[in-house]
Amino acid sequence: MEQGEEARCSDEETFTAEYKMMMTLGRGQFSEVKRAFHIPTVSWVAVKILRNQKKYASLIKSEINIMKSLTHPNIIKLFHVVQTRETTYLVMEHASEGDLLHHVLDLGHLEESKARRLFTQILHAVQYCHDNFIIHRDIKAENILLDHKGNAKLCDFGLSAKVIPGQRLGDFCGTLPYCAPELFGKEAYDGRATDIWSLGVLLFFMVTGRFPFSAYSDVRVIQQILDANFRVPPYVSVDIRDVILKLLIKNPYRRLTIGQIMRHPMVRNSEAHSPPTFPQSLPGTLSPGIVRAMTIMGYKSEEIIESLRDQKYNQVMATYLILQHQSPRGDASITRRNP
Template identity: 75%
Template sequence: LINEDLTMEQAGEAHCSAEEALTDDYKMMMTLDQGQFSEVKLAFHIPTVSCVVVKILRKNKKYASFINSEVSIMKSFDHANIIKLFHVVHTRETTYLVMEHASEGDLLHHILEQGSLEESEARRLFIQILHAVQYCHNNSIAHRDIKAGNILLDCRGNAKLADFGLSAKVSPEQKFNGFCGTLYYCAPELFGEEAYDGRATDMWSLGVLLFLMVAGHFPFRARSVERVKEHILAANFKVPPHVSMDIFNVIVELLIINPGWKPNIGQIMRRPMVRSREAQSPPTSTQAIPGTTNDLEQDPHLLVSNSPRQKFQF
C-alpha cells in the first residue's frame, strides 16, 4: 500500500509538472473551434515567439481509442503538406496536442471568399493535397474525413491536410463498416451494409473536393439529407462547362459509383492534370519548437449557404 500510494503521488506530481510546463511555455489566446469533447485554441509559444494551435482533448473512455489513434498517427507523420504535431502533453484528465498554426485558415472559407478558385490555384492546391493523401496511403493510413474544412492554408498559401481524428491504420485488405465522415463528401458505399475500403472512400472525397474548388458548390445538393444521399448513390452531378477537360476527367474518374473501379492515388498522380503541372513542394514549416517532435478538429460543414457569394441552389 505504501508503494502504491507513493506511485500515485509521483504520478500526480508528473501530471502537475507537465501541465505547469505547458502553462509556462504557452499563452492561450482565442478559441478557434469547440467540439463535444475537445477545444482548439490559438496559442503563443513564448520561447520561440511563434503562434501554434493547441487541441485540448478531454479524456473520455468512449473516445480514448480515437485520441490514442490520432496521436499515434500524427507522431508518425513528417510531410510538408500535412499539419505538423510538435508536442503532446498528457495529464490525468486532458491530452494537449501542440500543432503547427496555418495562419490563412481553411480551404472552405477561402473558396467561399473567392466564389470558386481559378483553375491555376485549384490545380496547385489539389496537387499538394494529393501528395499528402499519397503519403498517408503509402503509410497505410486512411484519412476518412477529407473535406475543405480539413485542408488548412499556411502563410505561403500552401495546403496542409489536417484533422486525423477519424483516421485509421489499414492493412492491404482491411475493410470498414458503418458511416464515417461528412455527408457531402461521403462515397456511396458508406450508406450500404457491406464493408468498404477506407482509401477508396478517400478518393471519392477528393473528387468532391476538386469539384467544389472549381465549381464553388458541392456536386450533390438537395433540400434534405435523404435527397442528398439519393444524388450520391446515383452519382447525379453535372460538371460546369467552364471546367477544363483534364480537370473534368479527374473529377469524373474519382466520382465513380463502383468502388472496385475507383482509381487509387498512384493512378491519379499519373493523370495529365497532375503531370502537366509539377507540384512545387512547399518549404518545410518554419515553425520549430526545440525539444519536441497538429490536427485541427472542426465540426462538419454540411452547408455553406451562409456565404453572401455562394448560395446553394435547391
C-alpha cells in the same frame, strides 16, 4: 499524491507556463482548437484541446499515434503532447491563412491554376498517408489548411484509421456531402477508395464553390450520392472535369487510385509549374545548429538528444521541432517570427 499524478500536474504547469492561449480557431464534437503563442521560440502554434472521456479514449490515442508517425510538408505537424487527468493538448503547426472552406467561399471559387496546385499538394499528402496504411476518412475543405505561403496542409486525424494491407473497414465515418456511396451499405469497404471519392467532392467544390451533392434534406443528399447524380458545370476545364468524373464513380473498384491520379495530365502539368517543396526532416534527425540555439536558450544537449531519440513529444522536443519547422530546410538557419 501518486507519482503519475505528480508528473501530469508538472506537465500541465510547464505547458501553461510556455504557451499563451489566444483566440479559438474552431470547435468539434469533443474538442476545440486555439491559436497559442509558444513563448520560448516566439512562435504561433495551434493547440487542439480534447476532453478525456472514456468513449473517446481510443480515438484520442489513435489520433496521437497517427500524428506522431506523419512527417510530410503537406500535413500539419505535431510538436507536443500533454495529457492530464481531464484534458489532452496537442500542439501543432499553425497555418495562418485558415481553412480551404472559408477561402473558397470568400472567393466564390478558386481559379483553376490555383485549384490544380492546391489539389496536387493535397494528393501528395493523401498518397503519403495511403503508402503508410493510414486512411484519413474525413477529407473535406475544413480539414485543409493554408500556411503563410499559401500551401495546403491536411489536418485533423481524429477519425483516421491505421490499417493492415488488404484490411477493410465497416463503420460509417465522415462528413455527409463528402461520403462515398459504399459507406451507406452493409458490406465492408476499402477505406482508400472512400478517401478518393472525398477528393473528387473536394476538387468539385474548389472549382465551382458548391458541392456536387446538395439538397434540402440528408435523405435526398444520400440518394444523390447513391445514384452518383451530379453535373459538372460546362465552364470547368476538360482535364479537371475528367478527374472529377473518374473519382466520383459509384463502383469503388473503378475509381482512379492515388497513383493513377498522380499520372493524370492535370496533375503532371500542375507539378511542372509548381515551386519545389523541401521534405521535412525526421524528428530524430539532429541539427547541430538547432541544438546550439537551444543550449543558448538554457536547454541541455543531453535532454535534447534523449527527447528526440525517445520521441517524447515533451516541451524539449516541442521547442526543437518548432525551431526546425521555422527553418525551410530544417537546418541551422533559424528565423524567429514576431507575434
